[in-house]
Amino acid sequence: MTQEQQYSIGELSRLFDITARSIRFYEEQELLVPERQGQSRIYHLKDKVRLKLILRGKRLGFSLAEIKTLFDLYDTNLNSAPQLETMLAITEQKRAVLNQQLNDIQMLMIELDDVEARCKDELTELQRGNNL
Amino acid sequence: MTQEQQYSIGELSRLFDITARSIRFYEEQELLVPERQGQSRIYHLKDKVRLKLILRGKRLGFSLAEIKTLFDLYDTNLNSAPQLETMLAITEQKRAVLNQQLNDIQMLMIELDDVEARCKDELTELQRGNNL
DNA sequence: ACTCAGCTTTACGTTAACGTAAAGCTTAAG
DNA sequence: CTTAAGCTTTACGTTAACGTAAAGCTGAGT
Structure with a gap:
């Protein structure tokens, strides 16, 4: 059991x-x-x-x-064709939203990479300055 | 110009x-x-x-x-080490959120696939019924 | 001179997603 | 028996992100 x-x-x-x-x-x-x-x-x-x-x-x-x-x-008991069609339409729509978000995330990630790289560059610059 | x-x-x-x-x-x-x-x-x-x-x-x-x-x-002029560290911490945190979202999206996509498949199965079932 | 479209500020209203407080039930522990 | 922890309902408060008037300025066209 x-x-x-x-x-x-x-x-x-x-x-x-x-x-x-x-x-x-x-x-x-x-x-x-x-x-x-x-x-x-x-x-x-x-x-x-x-x-x-x-x-x-x-x-x-x-x-x-x-x-x-x-x-x-x-x-719902999806037992009628119209209901099923509605369901398919909604899932398609949600899928579009998710794809948009995927895109957005990728873009943001790239920008974060950029920001991060610049930060690290500046940090090593500061380090060099301190060591002279 | x-x-x-x-x-x-x-x-x-x-x-x-x-x-x-x-x-x-x-x-x-x-x-x-x-x-x-x-x-x-x-x-x-x-x-x-x-x-x-x-x-x-x-x-x-x-x-x-x-x-x-x-x-x-x-x-901001990111000119001090602490500021740069803060920035890096924040970007890391945002990155974590985005990764979580990526995960969520993948899970949801899979479930949408499932729902969609079931819908289409049911639709063809209905079709068969109508054609008999 | 007048109108009209598009801009402005000011201000109150609205919705979603809870937070928070008040007051009371219930069950295991001392 | 009486705390205490954890649950309950009821109800009012709060915040973010605008919506929606109201009332007035302003430049182009007739």
Whole structure:
């Protein structure tokens, strides 16, 4: 028997280094639907995975609303052609955004390289000056 | 003589598809310091470049405050060793963030691939059903 | 002289994503 | 029994990044 892992809200918040308030907020926004035992929330593996996805999405600049629509689409029984087409359209759009970000990151990296190189040059210059 | 390109605020806003309000706001936050001719703002190439950088930073989830500190550092005469060290530390930190984002993007791309594949499978399934 | 487009400042409004405080339940430890 | 830790709900506060009027200046065209 594989015992399924369970988490309290405090455990989850420590795991992901966020506040319990945030987790409750995500639930309020219907991004999480934890089980209840008495008054307390109980999170299972799937909730943990969801939370991970939420945070990843946030790091990429997605709003909670956007993340929710993706979740909803993912959860939906995609049984009609129009729904599937919609889903494909959205994933394509997200893909475009991600590609744009990839581009942006590459550009920024190059600029960081440049800044770094200049800094190091200046540092060695200063060193030389001190040694004379 | 290379005539330097000039832009009004309206031209810039159309160029980058943002509102003039945003551009003025960036100035208010000291991210831009356009020249003035009478009451009107005039933007040169360097301002345009700055704006491009601002928007790129935003797409990567940087706050205007963060972007400003980067600009400030870039503009500063980095003439003391401590300043240079600070700059290097910051660029390293930004680099870490960007690497994290790269990772996130790759993960998300893979999941998008998965979702897409499933959608297309379902679509062909529906097609088959219709053709019988 | 008048209008109109485009610019200006000033100022209040708005939204997202929480922070923070207050007040109360609940369960294990002393 | 009573702390204490950890959970709960309710509710008001906060910050960033603008949106959206309102009211006025200004140069080109008719």
